[in-house]
Every structure is written in C-alpha cells, then in structure tokens.
Amino acid sequence: MQRVVIAGLGDTGVLTALKLAKRFQVTGISAKPGLLSGQELGVRVARPHEWARDYWTGFDRFRGLDRVHTVHGTLTGLDMAARTVAVDRAGAVEQVPYDILVISTGVTNGFWRRPHLQSAAEIDADLQAVHRRLAAATSIAVIGGGAAAVSAAANLAIALPAAQIGLYYPGDHALPQHHRRVWQRIESRLTASGVALHPGHRAVIPEHHDEITGEPVHWSTGQPAVTADAVLWAIGRVSPNTGWLPAELLDAGGFVRVTPQLQSPGHPEIFAIGDVAATDPLRASARSRADGLLARNIAAYVAGKPLRAYRPPKARWGSVLGAQADGLEVFAPSGQAIRFPAWSVRNVLQPWIVKRGIYRGVRSD
Incomplete structure (x- = not known):
C-alpha cells in the first residue's frame, strides 16, 4: 500500500486525510494535537468557548482519522532523494518515509495562525488570554x-x-x-x-x-x-510555513509552486494544497474544497491515469462574520448572500452537514 504523508493537518490537511485514509497508508504531521482552524477570527476573539466548540477539535474525535497515524511534532526538513520528512518531536528528530507527500502547512498570520508546537492546554490558555485582553479594553x-x-x-x-x-x-x-x-x-x-x-x-x-x-x-x-x-x-501579511522545504520547491514568495494538477513541477510525487500552495493570486484552494480534487489526483497518479486541473474562483466566497444570533450568512463568488437561520446552524448545519457530512463523523467531547 502506498504511503502518503500529509505535512500539516489544518482545515485542508484534515479533509485531504479523510478522503485518502481508506485507500492509502496515511500519516499526518501536525504541530497541534488537533484541528485548530484558522477560520472565523471574529467569533474566536469575541466568543472563544463557542468558537472552540466548532473549530478546535482533537484528532481522536474524528472517526475518519481512526485509520490515520498522526505525529505531533514540528517539520524540520525534507529529503527528496530518500523520500523522508524530518519531524522534531520535543527534541527527538524522526524521519518519516513517504511515497507521496502532500504539503499543507499553511501560513503564519497574526497571533491566531502560528506553526509552533503546542499542547491542548496551551491552546486553550491562548484562546482565553486573547479574549480577556480584548474584553478588558x-x-x-x-x-x-x-x-x-x-x-x-x-x-x-x-x-x-x-x-x-x-x-x-x-x-x-x-x-x-x-x-x-x-x-x-x-x-x-x-x-x-x-x-x-x-x-x-x-x-x-x-x-x-x-x-x-x-x-x-x-x-x-x-x-x-x-x-x-x-x-x-489583521492586515493579511502572511508568511508561508515552508522554512523546512528546499528552495527549489518554492516561488519567490516562499510558497510551494504547483501545476494546475496541484503537483510540484519536476516532482510528481509531491503535491501541495491550501494557503501554502501557489495555485492562484488568492491561493484559494483552501476555501474552494480542492481536497476532493487532490484526493482524486493522487489516486489517478498512483494508477497512471490522467489528472484533473484545479480551477480557482475569481473572488473570495464563504462566511465573513461567522454565525450570529440571527443566523449565518454565506456569500457566493457573485456576492449573493445565502442565509441559514440560527436554529438550522446548530441543529442541521454543524451536526449534519459539517461534522457528519464534510468531516465524516465527529465524536462528542
């Protein structure tokens, strides 16, 4: 069975792992012990307990990750000849082998998206400290x-x-x-x-x-x-988390160069997705559900079949303010607003569409 290593288990990395787990031997590497989403900053700083309920989830709670081996550590290097990635696990460096590598390490952006190693307790403390700082102002x-x-x-x-x-x-x-x-x-x-x-x-x-x-x-x-x-x-000054990668894989801004098929040019066994991948000016694959395309392309690559091209949207889309007391507004690329009533967000959207549909089952705390 082909070994797939997913470097970075943020929003897109987790979704990719869920889609590959039944077909490949998947190892996911993350500096966090769970999915610490970069979404909905406003809700995160204003209502951290509510935000954590939906956007901070331990890996052990995802039913679809039961087949995935997760490694809690910091990525420090890539040996493309040996096909291994180096992971620092609290001082001990481990070489993790791969046949296919998916780079989804995202970007650093302000205080809410940082790549450093953290425990669950440290993450919880950070969430509350930021809120207390703002609430006192x-x-x-x-x-x-x-x-x-x-x-x-x-x-x-x-x-x-x-x-x-x-x-x-x-x-x-x-x-x-x-x-x-x-x-x-x-x-x-x-x-x-x-x-x-x-x-x-x-x-x-x-x-x-x-x-x-x-x-x-x-x-x-x-x-x-x-x-x-x-x-x-929140000025959007992002820095790609690619310091562990060889320069030949990166563009002038430090993002991972990819073909329209989300492959690294010259290294077809390496794929990239999400904010770290130089797919388009908006680097929109993280918000365009390209994880499904990536999973199909990896399977096609292994089978020797043609791969599909990623076609990015021309404008940002999705939620802007997050869930509010009167419901949730999601905007299409055309600017049209789709409204979900508050009752449907808690009783339908989160438990059925997000947790069961998109994330394939999430256990309760």
Whole structure:
C-alpha cells in the first residue's frame, strides 16, 4: 500500500486525510494535537468557548482519522532523494518515509495562525488570554480590510457593547477580494453595531504586528496617530510555513509552486494544497474544497491515469462574520448572500452537514 504523508493537518490537511485514509497508508504531521482552524477570527476573539466548540477539535474525535497515524511534532526538513520528512518531536528528530507527500502547512498570520508546537492546554490558555485582553479594553482598533479584520470588528462590537471599536483599512472600502455586493451588505451591519469605519488609513506596520499591541498606530497616509487600549492587527501579511522545504520547491514568495494538477513541477510525487500552495493570486484552494480534487489526483497518479486541473474562483466566497444570533450568512463568488437561520446552524448545519457530512463523523467531547 502506498504511503502518503500529509505535512500539516489544518482545515485542508484534515479533509485531504479523510478522503485518502481508506485507500492509502496515511500519516499526518501536525504541530497541534488537533484541528485548530484558522477560520472565523471574529467569533474566536469575541466568543472563544463557542468558537472552540466548532473549530478546535482533537484528532481522536474524528472517526475518519481512526485509520490515520498522526505525529505531533514540528517539520524540520525534507529529503527528496530518500523520500523522508524530518519531524522534531520535543527534541527527538524522526524521519518519516513517504511515497507521496502532500504539503499543507499553511501560513503564519497574526497571533491566531502560528506553526509552533503546542499542547491542548496551551491552546486553550491562548484562546482565553486573547479574549480577556480584548474584553478588558475600553477602546479597540482593528487594523486591516480583509475578512478577518471585518469579522473581528463586527463580533467584538456585539460582544463588548461598552467598548469603542474602530476599523481602519487602506482602501475606499473593505473586503476588496470579495464581490462589491458583499461589502455593501456588511458595511451596514458594522455601522449598526457601532463600529466606527475609517477608510483610507494605511498603517505603518510595527515589529510585533503578530500580537495584540497597545502602542499608538501611525499611518503612512498622513492621518494623526491613533491610540487604543488594544490594537488587533489583521492586515493579511502572511508568511508561508515552508522554512523546512528546499528552495527549489518554492516561488519567490516562499510558497510551494504547483501545476494546475496541484503537483510540484519536476516532482510528481509531491503535491501541495491550501494557503501554502501557489495555485492562484488568492491561493484559494483552501476555501474552494480542492481536497476532493487532490484526493482524486493522487489516486489517478498512483494508477497512471490522467489528472484533473484545479480551477480557482475569481473572488473570495464563504462566511465573513461567522454565525450570529440571527443566523449565518454565506456569500457566493457573485456576492449573493445565502442565509441559514440560527436554529438550522446548530441543529442541521454543524451536526449534519459539517461534522457528519464534510468531516465524516465527529465524536462528542
């Protein structure tokens, strides 16, 4: 049986492992002891207990991962000639062999997406510490114009009505990678929640922008500095988690080069998916459910059959604010909003569509 190693068990890595587990001998490598999703930052910082219920799940709870061997450690190297990856497991380096390698190590992005080794207790403590820091603030400045920043501002305004929340973004409008209709709809919700909108503000990025800071924010666009008790940086300045990979696999930005079939050029036994893969300008394979295509392509590669090409969407799509008291809005690439009532999110969407359908069964705590 072919050995498939999945380097990185985030959202996309787990979904890929679930689809390959019945056909291949799969080993997944992760610096976390479970799926610590990078989704829904706003809900994560505003309502961490609720967020953890749906987006922080130990690997042992996934029924579909029962066939997968998971390794808790940090990736430190790749030997393409020997077809092994090196994993540091608390000081002891282990060489894990593969016939096929899937690179899905994602990116580092702010305080909520970091590749360092953590235990479950450390993750739980981090979630609560961030929330306490923000909840103690009487004023919060959210810096950035993408979905993470918009979601953080909106959810914090609802959870902390006594705090002054400001959203600062460089363009005339936020959510520039979404269809314009999405911002038109979200803008009114932000205003109704009391979020002060500040377009045309491009921040001077401090050294510690991957943390919540308390120093004044300065602007390269000329506005006076802004001071807040807490400054949340969600500026989309991502760094690919590829320091363990040979340079020949990477593009100029450090992302993994791939063909339309999600294969590494010149190394057909190596595939990449998710935010770490240079598939398109939006690197959208993580949000476009390309895990199904990848699993089919790996099976086709092993069988010597033609592989299919990945076709990325032209605009961002999906949820922006996350589940709210009045339900969940999901936006299509066209900007059209699809609304799920609140009762359906808890009673249908999460237990049946997500946990049973997409994740193939998740055990309760």
